[in-house]
Amino acid sequence: MKNKKGSTLLIVMMAFTLFALLSTGISVLFFLNLRLRIKKIEERASYIDLSNAVYQYLNETSVSEIVENEEFSGYTVQVSRSGDNYEIIFQHSENDKIRAEILVRFQGEIYEIYSWRKG
Amino acid sequence: MRKNKKGFTLTEVLVSVAIAGILVVAVATVFIRYQRLENRFEVKENILTEIENIYALYTGSPATFPEDLKNNYNPNIEFTDGKAILYYDGSFRTIRQDASGNYLELEYSSETGEEGYTLYSLKITANYQKEIIKFTENPSFERKIIVGGENEE
Numbered sequence: 001m002k003n004k005k006g007s008t009l010l011i012v013m014m015a016f017t018l019f020a021l022l023s024t025g026i027s028v029l030f031f032l033n034l035r036l037r038i039k040k041i042e043e044r045a046s047y048i049d050l051s052n053a054v055y056q057y058l059n060e061t062s063v064s065e066i067v068e069n070e071e072f073s074g075y076t077v078q079v080s081r082s083g084d085n086y087e088i089i090f091q092h093s094e095n096d097k098i099r100a101e102i103l104v105r106f107q108g109e110i111y112e113i114y115s116w117r118k119g
Numbered sequence: 120m121r122k123n124k125k126g127f128t129l130t131e132v133l134v135s136v137a138i139a140g141i142l143v144v145a146v147a148t149v150f151i152r153y154q155r156l157e158n159r160f161e162v163k164e165n166i167l168t169e170i171e172n173i174y175a176l177y178t179g180s181p182a183t184f185p186e187d188l189k190n191n192y193n194p195n196i197e198f199t200d201g202k203a204i205l206y207y208d209g210s211f212r213t214i215r216q217d218a219s220g221n222y223l224e225l226e227y228s229s230e231t232g233e234e235g236y237t238l239y240s241l242k243i244t245a246n247y248q249k250e251i252i253k254f255t256e257n258p259s260f261e262r263k264i265i266v267g268g269e270n271e272e
Contacts, residue, residue, distance in 0.1 A: 009131060016138050023146045030153045037160045044167045045254030048174065052262045059238065059265050110236060110265060 046098045047118065050075065054090050054100060063106040085114065165211035166245045166252065169223060173243060174262060181239035181264045184227065201228050220249040236267030
């Protein structure tokens, strides 16, 4: 005897399962996309914070006080001298991506930023 | 009476409708939640863009910042007691003339030191729907710049 009832129900259940699987897949993609955006937002905000910390560092540091390697407000600061200019690498202590390389010249207490490279 | 074997039984229809309903509600809930989060992230991205633009303006020339801000954003902006507020629409895309719950609070100050240089400070706090929106552990972004002496233009 042909089981018509059974096969119809199976098709319906398969359609539902397929729908559920597709929905789950799309939801996972949605939330992965959101996670990526959160990360990007956090990185942008952290980079603004880093920029502000760079200015704070330059405001508070005079040429005579410059140290090759130091920690400043949660950032690792590496300084190297090339002529009258100072190459300063500012990096977040916990996130390598939050990083800036700047070229600065000091004139007494005053600094002048020549170049600023992000990342 | 002949039984129609090709059709669905009432139980099958009810079970199918119930499962379909649950699936639709689940999908709709996820989608609505996603939309809300996406809108909030868009607002955050737009706020950061505005903060980056304002800081670019400020860093370029902190001494003329209030005038530059007026010229670039809104001629009506006034720093009263060192504070100015820029009101925005719900998505922080365009500036509004009238007060809204979405705004950037700018605190601006400058002090001249004995050595002849001036220390300028600009603190930006973002408010969304009248509540401070935090991006990092700090509630606001603050940048201080020294200008003066031999570098003063």
